[in-house]
Amino acid sequence: MRITLLGTGSPVPDARRAGPSTLVTADGLTVLVDCGRGVVMRLVAAGVLPPMLDALLITHLHSDHITDLGDIITTRWVMSPGPRPLTIFGPRGTREVVGATLASLAPDIRYRIDHHADLTEGPAVEVVEVAAGDTFTVGSATARVGATDHRPVEPTVAFRLEAGGRSVVLGGDGVPCAGLDELCRGADGYVQTVIREDLVRLVPSARFQDILDYHSTVEQAARTAASAGVGTLILTHYVPSMQPGQEDEWRALAAAHFTGAIVLGDDLTAADL
Ligand SMILES: [Zn+2]
Ligand SMILES: [Zn+2]
Numbered sequence: 301m302r303i304t305l306l307g308t309g310s311p312v313p314d315a316r317r318a319g320p321s322t323l324v325t326a327d328g329l330t331v332l333v334d335c336g337r338g339v340v341m342r343l344v345a346a347g348v349l350p351p352m353l354d355a356l357l358i359t360h361l362h363s364d365h366i367t368d369l370g371d372i373i374t375t376r377w378v379m380s381p382g383p384r385p386l387t388i389f390g391p392r393g394t395r396e397v398v399g400a401t402l403a404s405l406a407p408d409i410r411y412r413i414d415h416h417a418d419l420t421e422g423p424a425v426e427v428v429e430v431a432a433g434d435t436f437t438v439g440s441a442t443a444r445v446g447a448t449d450h451r452p453v454e455p456t457v458a459f460r461l462e463a464g465g466r467s468v469v470l471g472g473d474g475v476p477c478a479g480l481d482e483l484c485r486g487a488d489g490y491v492q493t494v495i496r497e498d499l500v501r502l503v504p505s506a507r508f509q510d511i512l513d514y515h516s517t518v519e520q521a522a523r524t525a526a527s528a529g530v531g532t533l534i535l536t537h538y539v540p541s542m543q544p545g546q547e548d549e550w551r552a553l554a555a556a557h558f559t560g561a562i563v564l565g566d567d568l569t570a571a572d573l
């Protein structure tokens with residue numbers, strides 16, 4: 301199983317980092333988790349075109365995690381020779397957001413159907429709203445849904461994917477909680493979005509300080525990984541953006557609490573589990 305960090309950025313724009321999105325591939329499995337800014341470009345760089353996706357999983361509906369939903373839907377539609385429904389799994393509210401996205405694409409859908417004789421229908425999208433405790437199958441994987449704590453953002457979920465005897469948890473945004481602990485138990489990999497509390501506290505902006513109460517710090521993610529017995533901790537969604545040369549500093553903060561493998565880096569950094 302390979303985990304590829306397609307986008308390691310956050311809402312704060314960074315020319316070097318796309319928005320949050322992670323690719324999980326294994327034998328018979330190609331799944332995208334979240335679809336932030338620039339995801340299709342990074343997906344192609346990882347060798348995957350949108351029609352190749354088995355599904356899109358969404359951890360929550362914060363804009364940075366879904367900015368390029370329209371691009372995924374449209375590019376899959378126009379690149380597929382025939383109907384190729386996209387299944388999107390996400391928390392309650394996903395159906396409304398996907399419906400609104402499709403509505404915003406209505407003129408484009410009309411233009412293309414009018415222009416191309418072989419295109420007779422718009423994008424086929426199936427939404428499955430999930431909640432903690434649900435399980436489903438995607439490609440060759442079984443998926444389990446866990447609760448996360450990203451309050452006041454609700455509902456939010458994490459996913460655990462198991463395929464070919466390997467497992468990974470996609471934690472999304474949030475602070476440590478029992479649901480996430482349970483989902484991570486014994487996982488080979490754990491992908492967590494993180495912030496640096498020490499650096500965020502230096503920024504004189506009340507709006508920026510607000511993010512401290514609903515995101516895991518690097519240290520908190522490392523402690524969750526340690527207590528759950530995770531094999532590899534994979535950090536992403538760096539706030540503030542991790543600058544070139546800072547990787548060892550971020551890694552050391554995690555290594556103080558977790559003795560397993562730690563993966564972090566630029567977009568397209570990959571971990572094999
Ligand atoms: Zn969020
Ligand atoms: Zn986020």
